[in-house]
Amino acid sequence: MLARLPLFTLLASAAAHPPTYGGHGPPGNDDLTVQTSSGRVHGKIDTTEPDVRQFLGIPFAHPPTGDLRWAAPQPLSQPDQDVEAKELGPSCMQFLNTNASSVYLNQVLEYNLQGLNRTGDISEDCLRLSVWAPNKGGHRGRGRGRGKEHGRGGKAETLPVLVYFYGGGFSTGGMDVPAQIPTQMVQRTQDHIVVSFNYRVNIFGHPNAPGLEDQNVGLLDQRAAVEWTRDNIAAFGGDPSRIVIWGQSAGSISVDYYSFTYPEDPIAAGMSLDSGTSLSALTSADTAQSNFTFVAENVGCGGFDDDASGRLSCMRGVDADKINDFIATYAKSAQQPALGFRPVVDDKVVFSNYSERMLQGKQAKIPAIIGTNTEDGVPFAPYDPSGPDPALAEQGLLRTFFCPATESARLRQQTGLDTYRYLYAGNWTNLSPAPWLGAFHSAELPMLFGTHPNFRGESTELEYETSHAMQDAWVAFAREGVRGLQSEGWKEYEAVGEATVREFGDGVAAKDVSIAGLEGKCDGAVPA
Structure with a gap:
């Protein structure tokens, strides 16, 4: 193992970026107005979770419309504005x-926007984030391993921060997904802050357009949100040197991408990858950039055969709904070839050689949690109401999630980066209404966010215990990094076959297991 760097010395760069919100310290217990670089933000408290201050839908960049469509996000600086931050607002197109x-x-709508079986509220003006912070400034926390509860003068110490990157295959997703709203998590723990944000997806996030400077503007949105958090979180009582970036599925892949894009200035002190790494094959295969041109030709921007800039200018003038509706109609018609807009390998934001870059040390030197669910592949096998073909479900698990996680953990361990691995195995009736769903892809999110009793009846005692064990581990990681996980009894991942994988929800809340059987089905990042 290489010498380990102390967790909080990794973020010296954060100190070079003082908050821009006007010098206010952590707010008081009743402070629902917070000064930020985006303005004076006015939040709310719900009676159902009275110990959580919610600041919802704060703009962190200028609306990516007109000439800013398909451009890198432009940060806001409007501290004199008043921002009503009491609704999550629309998700991106x-x-x-x-x-x-x-x-x-057909089974679990709580992972869709607003819990609907149709498209939820969307807008091109969507670059907003939300902050959930304890109402008591951390005074009511559980106190386990938190150190002193108060600083000098009786003020509460600043709190660690989890910044969540949602999933959705780079095509869907947003803050307004019922399973992943953290109000209940913060209400219970009272010792951390959660930030969630919107980023551009589909053609608006990854256009792959000829002549465009930045093809991965959705990933650039993610960096802009983390920078905003660094610069403003102290005003909400948060500690900018204790930020953990945490993603699920496409959000997990994004977090890993991020660690290679900003290896010298990650801002984050750690990262958590739920079901996806940079080795998951989810990049665009459209090397001819034909998809964008095809859409342009069908929304009134044809005839620009050798004029890429003219086509872009025309497309920036087309109503966003017209573009979105055409792609939706084409997809629903099941025409071939299918249209797809995913991250584009540009060797600037998304790289072609992640394994090589890991071995070269071109990744942020921060600790990581890397995990998968036992039935991650179930939703990606052909749908059958009686359950998918087991072999196809396992192939989906191995190819997209488990083998990339195994290889990423192995390479990190080989290069001396602290890595902790988990397997989520819970199978609860109210979360998995069909028994064959098991611990399907995304099923860990209600456990971590505390939303598990919200959808199909009350949770069992073991379900609550598992949820609390997972929440406590993620918060401990944000609070104290590696030492925090050690305080939860979580062992560092050592090697294939070792009983150093933390399994959640299989008969007990948490235990350490070997997953050698599954690991043996992998040949590097792909199934054997």
């Missing part, structure tokens, strides 16, 4: 293909 049966349309 996207659509839900309701003509194709799936687990998420």
Whole structure:
């Protein structure tokens, strides 16, 4: 193992970026107005979670419309504005293909925007984030391993921060997904802050357009949100040197991408990868950039054969709904070839050689949690209401999630980066209404966010215990990094076959297991 760097010395760069919100310290217990670089933000408290201050839908960049469509996000600086931050607001432009049966349309709607079986509230003006912070400034926390509860003068110490990157295959997703709203998590723990944000997806996030400077503007949105958090979180009582970036599925892949894009200035002190790494194959295969041109030709921007800039200018003038509706109609018709807009390998934001870059040390030197669910592949096998073909479900698990996680953990361990691995195995009736769903892809999110009792009846005692064990581990990681996980009894991942994988929800809340059987089905990042 290489010498380990102390967790909080990794963020010296954060100190070079003082907050821009006007010098206010952590707010008082009743302070629902917070000064930020985006303005004076006015939040709210709900009676159902009275110990959580919610600041919802704060703009962190200028609306990416007109000439800013398909441009890198432009940060806001409007501290004199008043911002009513009491609603999550619309998600970025996207659509839900309701003509194709799936687990998420037929069984569990809580992973869709607003819990609907149709497209939820969307807008091109969507670059907003939300902050959930304890109402008591951390005074009511559980106190386990938190150190002193008060600083000098009786003031509460600043709190660690989890910044969440949602999933959705780079095509869907947003803050307004019922399973992943953290109010209940913060209400219970009272010792951390959660930030969630919107980023551009589909053609608006990854256009792959000829002549465009930045093809991965959705990933650039993510960096802008983390920078805003660094610069403003102290005003909410947060500690900018204790930020953990945490993603699920496409959000997990994004977090890993991020660690290679900003290896010298990650801002984050750690990262958590739920079901996806940079080795998951989810990049665009459209090397000819034909998809964008095809859409342009069908929304009134044809005839620009050798004039890429003219086509872009025309497309920036087309109503966003017209572009979105055309792609949605084409997808619902099941025409071939299918259209797809995913991250583009540009060797600037998304690289072609992640394994090589890991071995070369071109990744942020921060600790990581890397995990998968036992039935991650179930939703990606052909849908059958009686359950998918087991072999196809396992192939989906191995190819996209488990083998990339195994290889990423191995390479990190080989290069001396602290890595902790988990397997989520819970199978609860109210979360998995069909028994064959098991711990399907995304099923860990209600456990971590505390939303598990919200959808199909009360949770069991073991379900609550598992949820609390997972929440406590993630918060401990944000609070104290490696030492925090050690305080939870979580062992560092050592090697294939070792009983150093933390398994959640299989008969007990948490235990350490070997997953050698599954690991043996992998050949590097792909199935053997």
